[in-house]
Amino acid sequence: MFAMCRRWGRLEGMAALVGMELEEIRELIGPGQPPYRARQLYRALYREPADDLGSISTLPAELRRRLAVDHTVGLPTLERRFDSADGTRRYLLRLADGKTIETVLMAEPGRHTVCISTQVGCPAGCKYCMTALLGLERNLTAGEIVGQVLYVARAGKRGQAALSGCPLGGGQGSQSPFSKINVVLMGQGEPLLNLPNVLKATRLLTDLEGVGISPRRITLSTVGLVPAIKELGSASVRPKLAISLGAASDEIRHRLMPITRRYPLEDLLEACRRYPLRPWERLTFEYVLIKGVNDSDADARRLVRLLANLKCKVNLIPLNPDPEIPFQPPGRERVLAFQAIVRRGIPCFIRQARGQDVFAACGQLSRQGQIKEPA
Numbered sequence: 001m002f003a004m005c006r007r008w009g010r011l012e013g014m015a016a017l018v019g020m021e022l023e024e025i026r027e028l029i030g031p032g033q034p035p036y037r038a039r040q041l042y043r044a045l046y047r048e049p050a051d052d053l054g055s056i057s058t059l060p061a062e063l064r065r066r067l068a069v070d071h072t073v074g075l076p077t078l079e080r081r082f083d084s085a086d087g088t089r090r091y092l093l094r095l096a097d098g099k100t101i102e103t104v105l106m107a108e109p110g111r112h113t114v115c116i117s118t119q120v121g122c123p124a125g126c127k128y129c130m131t132a133l134l135g136l137e138r139n140l141t142a143g144e145i146v147g148q149v150l151y152v153a154r155a156g157k158r159g160q161a162a163l164s165g166c167p168l169g170g171g172q173g174s175q176s177p178f179s180k181i182n183v184v185l186m187g188q189g190e191p192l193l194n195l196p197n198v199l200k201a202t203r204l205l206t207d208l209e210g211v212g213i214s215p216r217r218i219t220l221s222t223v224g225l226v227p228a229i230k231e232l233g234s235a236s237v238r239p240k241l242a243i244s245l246g247a248a249s250d251e252i253r254h255r256l257m258p259i260t261r262r263y264p265l266e267d268l269l270e271a272c273r274r275y276p277l278r279p280w281e282r283l284t285f286e287y288v289l290i291k292g293v294n295d296s297d298a299d300a301r302r303l304v305r306l307l308a309n310l311k312c313k314v315n316l317i318p319l320n321p322d323p324e325i326p327f328q329p330p331g332r333e334r335v336l337a338f339q340a341i342v343r344r345g346i347p348c349f350i351r352q353a354r355g356q357d358v359f360a361a362c363g364q365l366s367r368q369g370q371i372k373e374p375a
Contacts, residue, residue, distance in 0.1 A: 016096070017067075018045055018073025019054075019143020021204065028071075033063065038173070039209070045073065046210030049150040051227040056361040075147045075154070076101070088355030090365075093151060095120075095144055097138060101188055102365045103148040106354045113182040117365070118198055119189025123347045124223050126246070127317055128288055128327050129365035130359075131188050140189070142200035149183060149205065149213075178205075178213050185239065186221040188247060188365050190259070192228035202238045210310040215239065221286060226263045229271045241275065242284035242315075243268070247294045248302040256293070265306065272310055283312040286351075289338060290319050300341035313347040320353055 020028065026038040027153045037059065044056040053059075053068045076093035079100055083089055089105045104115040105192075121134035183205060185191045191198045199219065205218060218239040222229070232238055246260070247253040254261045260268075272283055285307060289295045303314070316339055319329040330338075335350060342348040353361045 004075050014070055014072045014096075016141070016143045016147075017041070018049075018070055018074040018147050018205070019141055020045075021200070021344070022207075022209070027061070028067075037063065040228065042210060046146075046204065046207070048056040048214070049073075049075070049154055051075075051154065072096075074143050075151050078142070078151075082358035084355040084358045084359065084360060086354055086357075088358070088360050089356050090355060090360035091148075091152065091155075101140070101144075101148070102358045102360075103187060104144075104355060104365075105150060107154050111182065112180065113184060114149055114152050115184045115187050116145060116186055117187035117189050118145055118194050120158070122189050123193065123259070124190045126223065126244075126363075127256050127258075128246075128325055130322055130324060133324060134188070136189075139197060142197045142204065145185075145197060145201035146204050146211070148187075149178065149181075149211065150154055153178060155252070163362040167357060171309075176197055180206070181213065182217045182219070183239075184212060184219045184221065186219070186242075186362070190223060191220045191231075192222045192225045192232065195228055195231060198230075199235050199238065202235075202239055206237055216280065219284070223257050223259055224263055224268045226267050226271045229268075229275065233275045237304065240281060242283070243272070244286045245289070245303075246288060248299055248306045252294055256290075269306065269310075272312075277311060281311075283310060283313055284315060286315045286317060288317045288319055289330050289335055291328045295330045295334055295338055297337065297341060299340045304342055304345040307346055313349065314342055314349050316342075316351050317351045317362055318353070320356055320363050322364065325363075349354040 022038060022042050025042050029038050029041070040058045043055065044058060045136055050056050053064045053071070056064060060375045070092065074093055079092040079094045081089060081091055087107050091103045092100055093103055094100050099120045101117040101120055103117065106115065107111045115139065119139050120137035122131045123136035125132050178274055185198065202218060204215050206215050215237065219242050220239040221242040222246055224243050232241065246256045250265050253265065275283065277283070316335060318335050319327055321328055339348050339350055355361050356364070358368070
């Protein structure tokens with residue numbers, strides 16, 4: 001135990017290279033190196049990705065030794081991995097300071113999605129979400145956000161993913177090994193409460209010289225923080241926007257999602273109308289269906305009226321239940337009836353639950369199975 005604490009303490013005191021943009025790496029290396037050295041290190045961090053500095057054979061040994069004195073690559077380490085019967089994998093990852101977060105890999109033929117966290121815990125307090133029970137411990141850095149994608153890719157490259165057709169860790173020639181995956185910022189945390197780090201992470205994830213994921217394949221999910229939505233819209237490089245609506249009335253929404261009491265639906269919808277969508281883009285509204293709370297025909301008709309004249313789609317998410325959550329999901333027939341009403345006015349889809357048996361589904365991320373350590 002002492003040895004592990006000493007190792008985490010050393011890593012916590014060292015600067016992580018993952019999370020640095022190319023210009024920051026140039027400044028770190030200094031003018032004494034050829035200009036291409038920074039690009040070599042940048043590519044090794046984000047395109048390969050490297051396990052440690054010693055494995056970056058494109059760099060001179062002396063430069064690697066100098067960097068290793070007070071720098072580390074900065075990827076998280078695996079605490080535990082949970083494999084679902086449906087192929088989903090939940091990774092409990094440990095950060096340099098010993099805190100843990102969760103990352104989920106959902107693999108399907110031709111479509112592979114990595115769900116990543118943006119905070120340790122979450123302050124939003126949504127009553128139907130197990131992550132809310134954790135509270136907020138801290139924001140993640142840009143490197144810790146990007147590092148989750150890199151970790152899963154490295155696991156795939158080493159064969160740990162063991163998923164048929166999984167593109168993670170592959171790639172031919174100049175093609176990014178990440179070009180065929182989707183990234184969703186829907187794990188632990190409210191991304192818009194950590195917006196500077198989220199935007200920096202997005203720049204790193206979309207940079208064609210590095211990770212190289214298309215902005216079309218990255219989606220951020222928020223409970224709807226109006227001022228931050230406006231700030232997000234002004235960013236030159238940004239993910240797609242998904243809003244967790246919860247309900248189509250302020251009364252129910254505020255009861256389910258306390259943080260939204262500061263942002264009435266009228267203000268939220270006005271921010272959505274003003275949001276600068278790119279030509280290929282539409283807003284996504286996520287609606288968690290809860291039995292007897294927000295799943296009636298009247299709720300469905302209210303939702304259609306609320307979102308009228310917006311370029312959007314709706315994802316219905318039947319609640320993923322848990323004994324600690326005082327709600328239940330509606331039956332399949334009720335979900336289909338709700339969808340049928342919404343579809344009359346808006347494209348509407350039902351999100352299939354993935355990884356429920358290992359607490360990897362939407363709203364279930366609460367570090368289940370974490371090994372407790374003595375105080």
